[in-house]
Amino acid sequence: MGSIVEELESTLGREKVSTDETMLAWYAVDQAPVLDYQLPIAVVFAESVMDVQAVVRCCADMGVSVVARGAGTGVSGGAHASRNSVVLSLERMNRILDLNPDDETAVVEPGVINAVLNEAAAAHGLMYAPDPASFRTSTIGGNVATNAGGLRCAKYGVTRDSVLALDVVLADGSLIHTGHQTFKGVAGYDLTGLFVGSEGTLGIVVGVTVRLKYLPRDVHTIAAFYPDFRLAASGVLAVGRARVQPAIMELLDGGTLAQLDGIHGSDLSSRGRSLLLIQTDGFGAAAEADVVRTVLAAGGALVTTESSAEAEQLVELRRNSRGVEVDDEYRVGEDVAVPRSRLVDYVSALEAMAAAHGVNLKVVAHAGDGNLHPTFWVDRLDNAVDEGAMNRLNLALDASIAAALEMGGTITGEHGIGQYKLRWLGLEQPEPVRELQRRIKELFDPAGILNPGKAI
Amino acid sequence: MGSIVEELESTLGREKVSTDETMLAWYAVDQAPVLDYQLPIAVVFAESVMDVQAVVRCCADMGVSVVARGAGTGVSGGAHASRNSVVLSLERMNRILDLNPDDETAVVEPGVINAVLNEAAAAHGLMYAPDPASFRTSTIGGNVATNAGGLRCAKYGVTRDSVLALDVVLADGSLIHTGHQTFKGVAGYDLTGLFVGSEGTLGIVVGVTVRLKYLPRDVHTIAAFYPDFRLAASGVLAVGRARVQPAIMELLDGGTLAQLDGIHGSDLSSRGRSLLLIQTDGFGAAAEADVVRTVLAAGGALVTTESSAEAEQLVELRRNSRGVEVDDEYRVGEDVAVPRSRLVDYVSALEAMAAAHGVNLKVVAHAGDGNLHPTFWVDRLDNAVDEGAMNRLNLALDASIAAALEMGGTITGEHGIGQYKLRWLGLEQPEPVRELQRRIKELFDPAGILNPGKAI
Numbered sequence: 047m048g049s050i051v052e053e054l055e056s057t058l059g060r061e062k063v064s065t066d067e068t069m070l071a072w073y074a075v076d077q078a079p080v081l082d083y084q085l086p087i088a089v090v091f092a093e094s095v096m097d098v099q100a101v102v103r104c105c106a107d108m109g110v111s112v113v114a115r116g117a118g119t120g121v122s123g124g125a126h127a128s129r130n131s132v133v134l135s136l137e138r139m140n141r142i143l144d145l146n147p148d149d150e151t152a153v154v155e156p157g158v159i160n161a162v163l164n165e166a167a168a169a170h171g172l173m174y175a176p177d178p179a180s181f182r183t184s185t186i187g188g189n190v191a192t193n194a195g196g197l198r199c200a201k202y203g204v205t206r207d208s209v210l211a212l213d214v215v216l217a218d219g220s221l222i223h224t225g226h227q228t229f230k231g232v233a234g235y236d237l238t239g240l241f242v243g244s245e246g247t248l249g250i251v252v253g254v255t256v257r258l259k260y261l262p263r264d265v266h267t268i269a270a271f272y273p274d275f276r277l278a279a280s281g282v283l284a285v286g287r288a289r290v291q292p293a294i295m296e297l298l299d300g301g302t303l304a305q306l307d308g309i310h311g312s313d314l315s316s317r318g319r320s321l322l323l324i325q326t327d328g329f330g331a332a333a334e335a336d337v338v339r340t341v342l343a344a345g346g347a348l349v350t351t352e353s354s355a356e357a358e359q360l361v362e363l364r365r366n367s368r369g370v371e372v373d374d375e376y377r378v379g380e381d382v383a384v385p386r387s388r389l390v391d392y393v394s395a396l397e398a399m400a401a402a403h404g405v406n407l408k409v410v411a412h413a414g415d416g417n418l419h420p421t422f423w424v425d426r427l428d429n430a431v432d433e434g435a436m437n438r439l440n441l442a443l444d445a446s447i448a449a450a451l452e453m454g455g456t457i458t459g460e461h462g463i464g465q466y467k468l469r470w471l472g473l474e475q476p477e478p479v480r481e482l483q484r485r486i487k488e489l490f491d492p493a494g495i496l497n498p499g500k501a502i
Numbered sequence: 503m504g505s506i507v508e509e510l511e512s513t514l515g516r517e518k519v520s521t522d523e524t525m526l527a528w529y530a531v532d533q534a535p536v537l538d539y540q541l542p543i544a545v546v547f548a549e550s551v552m553d554v555q556a557v558v559r560c561c562a563d564m565g566v567s568v569v570a571r572g573a574g575t576g577v578s579g580g581a582h583a584s585r586n587s588v589v590l591s592l593e594r595m596n597r598i599l600d601l602n603p604d605d606e607t608a609v610v611e612p613g614v615i616n617a618v619l620n621e622a623a624a625a626h627g628l629m630y631a632p633d634p635a636s637f638r639t640s641t642i643g644g645n646v647a648t649n650a651g652g653l654r655c656a657k658y659g660v661t662r663d664s665v666l667a668l669d670v671v672l673a674d675g676s677l678i679h680t681g682h683q684t685f686k687g688v689a690g691y692d693l694t695g696l697f698v699g700s701e702g703t704l705g706i707v708v709g710v711t712v713r714l715k716y717l718p719r720d721v722h723t724i725a726a727f728y729p730d731f732r733l734a735a736s737g738v739l740a741v742g743r744a745r746v747q748p749a750i751m752e753l754l755d756g757g758t759l760a761q762l763d764g765i766h767g768s769d770l771s772s773r774g775r776s777l778l779l780i781q782t783d784g785f786g787a788a789a790e791a792d793v794v795r796t797v798l799a800a801g802g803a804l805v806t807t808e809s810s811a812e813a814e815q816l817v818e819l820r821r822n823s824r825g826v827e828v829d830d831e832y833r834v835g836e837d838v839a840v841p842r843s844r845l846v847d848y849v850s851a852l853e854a855m856a857a858a859h860g861v862n863l864k865v866v867a868h869a870g871d872g873n874l875h876p877t878f879w880v881d882r883l884d885n886a887v888d889e890g891a892m893n894r895l896n897l898a899l900d901a902s903i904a905a906a907l908e909m910g911g912t913i914t915g916e917h918g919i920g921q922y923k924l925r926w927l928g929l930e931q932p933e934p935v936r937e938l939q940r941r942i943k944e945l946f947d948p949a950g951i952l953n954p955g956k957a958i
Contacts, residue, residue, distance in 0.1 A: 239695030330785025
């Protein structure tokens with residue numbers, strides 16, 4: 047038996063295996079901060095289920111780890127290469143195998159881009175609902191691996207809620223099919239749900255059957271400016287109390303508005319210290335928007351009038367804000383979620399922390415489901431590493447995690463644990479719950495070759 | 503150490519343990535046909551989490567099985583007593599521990615009745631969405647155990663979609679908490695989803711955190727009569743093609759209409775051979791109902807005009823039809839689901855089977871999600887067992903299961919495998935998938951004391 051690279055090349059063909067240094071470096075990491083940089087032994091570009099099976103079998107035989115990867119847009123390090131690993135790219139498996147407008151389902155390979163599936167669905171008046179900010183570049187397989195969320199989850203659910211069935215290559219290279227083609231199905235244990243969000247540690251998803259939903263005919267967008275963030279957060283609860291379920295409810299603080307102004311030359315900051323962006327959709331969109339406008343105005347907001355082109359543009363700005371910045375050692379983004387009633391308290395706590403630790407703060411939130419993305423940052427000083435600043439940043443970060451848990455929240459609403467958030471997982475989940483997950487991992491992957499050191 | 507009954511009585515107190523013959527017989531079965539009648543050793547009425555832990559520990563120590571049970575309204579035998587078992591009733595654990603209108607969540611004990619939770623939620627303009635036909639009597643714990651569906655699932659999701667977190671007593675008597683209090687949360691594997699629908703075979707659910715949804719302000723109901731069932735099933739697809747998502751879409755065939763007429767003295771049969779009942783809700787309910795009426799009329803239906811009190815009454819009849827009849831050896835009900843586009847084909851196949859095997863057929867369907875409840879029956883002859891009729895019934899039943907699977911369907915859309923449907927599970931799931939589930943079961947319950955012989 048030759049080296050793992052020789053085995054892969056002879057099994058798959060040279061055109062699917064790369065050991066080029068630039069490629070290895072590119073595929074060594076996703077978009078998360080790196081805690082333990084490892085260069086993979088090789089990158090393999092699978093083109094079929096059989097390719098994936100062959101890679102897993104080769105790696106299992108030779109005791110090499112497999113790190114499956116879609117577009118590498120993850121922000122928790124779930125696709126960072128592990129030590130002694132092959133990175134298995136699923137980008138080339140990008141076919142929509144079936145899209146049945148009457149069944150309202152689609153079957154896709156894992157490398158299909160979220161936006162591409164949505165475009166195909168839109169031709170039939172349908173949509174694939176989960177819409178992470180990375181939707182133009184991220185893959186359905188990656189979305190499944192992280193149980194991705196997005197802007198419209200409070201109304202339409204997260205990835206798990208749209209996945210009906212999966213084809214999965216297990217750690218021994220065998221292929222199984224889980225779930226059902228129908229909307230409902232309760233035969234046996236929910237293996238599908240177990241694989242969704244497992245970040246490639248239990249098996250490698252090579253096929254996904256999703257439920258599609260109806261593309262709304264009508265969409266109304268409202269922008270509401272507030273004198274402060276806390277009042278804006280109260281607006282979120284007020285909309286809830288009016289029992290209106292918006293499709294999108296995004297909360298942006300002053301720091302975020304200033305940043306948008308800087309990039310786009312807008313004058314948002316001059317109009318308020320915080321912005322609540324709400325979109326209603328469906329047959330009741332107009333009526334819902336009326337209620338929302340009334341409720342927000344009563345709560346002290348300056349609300350845009352009906353069918354505001356500007357409000358729509360703001361949602362697009364928010365939707366596409368991903369990629370403007372990537373976290374590094376001077377800037378750390380989070381993904382906590384808290385019960386909706388604690389939004390105001392949590393934001394107050396964040397502001398106090400930032401002040402106490404002398405770091406900058408900006409916050410955006412998928413406010414409809416209490417999912418916040420605060421960012422703490424410090425200014426970089428002449429490229430010199432400022433140890434004091436780093437410490438302050440980490441203290442603020444740890445404090446913000448502790449506060450979220452204290453309020454009944456979670457350390458990750460939609461980005462996943464990956465590698466980066468493992469250090470906090472023990473704060474959220476006690477040892478017996480973690481041990482149960484380790485044993486499930488061991489059951490599915492006794493040799494521990496599937497994306498080791500991630501997710502649990 | 504005394505007998506299991508002595509142990510239970512001394513640990514829990516006599517008032518929580520019954521060995522009364524009538525009680526044992528009552529708690530020996532749920533509402534499903536019985537394949538293997540077993541009387542439990544005792545029935546225990548837990549009043550707290552600690553009680554449940556004590557029961558599980560006693561049973562584990564003495565090698566006795568535990569069959570957890572809510573209201574016993576299941577129709578697959580998931581709560582039938584096993585050999586050498588104690589039935590653990592959770593009916594007395596019926597407190598709503600928390601209902602937070604701003605968080606839009608509730609925390610309940612497992613014995614809370616579905617309708618009771620809905621009543622409490624309604625006071626705040628909220629609802630617990632999953633609405634099995636048994637909602638007036640079944641418990642949230644039982645709903646979780648079977649991942650119960652209902653009428654409004656196509657729009658609002660099944661039980662799993664409303665469950666955020668669980669408290670579970672494991673097979674060793676230890677207590678864990680899974681999931682998150684927030685709408686979103688992706689920390690670690692989805693243990694919550696694994697317990698939902700596992701029919702008490704992996705652990706005993708002693709606490710449930712659910713997400714509530716908004717009680718719709720406006721509801722419109724449409725009754726559409728058709729000359730035949732197949733045309734009515736086409737109406738379901740036509741509504742889908744109009745991209746309207748009704749809250750309820752129930753399909754009733756001629757046999758069902760005749761039965762309703764017999765019970766309620768109505769004249770439904772004279773007005774059509776099939777009935778499609780549709781309810782739209784929310785801010786867009788009126789506009790959606792307009793589209794639905796237009797589409798259905800164009801498809802050959804006789805459609806009731808707006809805000810029809812009769813249509814609403816019909817939905818209530820349908821909603822409350824559970825309990826009118828219970829399956830026995832002369833009547834077998836099913837719970838298959840097929841992809842929506844196959845509804846028409848499947849109903850045709852059912853009609854052909856009934857004719858071929860000389861048995862009666864009636865069908866109701868949660869048509870929005872392709873979930874059908876066909877019932878085959880034969881007339882009972884003077885209380886004498888008619889072996890030939892029994893055979894014909896079983897042949898029709900097996901044929902209907904095979905046809906559903908052939909069309910890409912599932913053998914159980916919402917009732918669960920329980921004990922009754924185990925014989926067909928191998929037709930839907932190949933051996934490797936079943937083996938994986940057995941190993942998960944073994945991981946959670948190595949001694950096999952939790953509801954053995956069910957679900958997988």
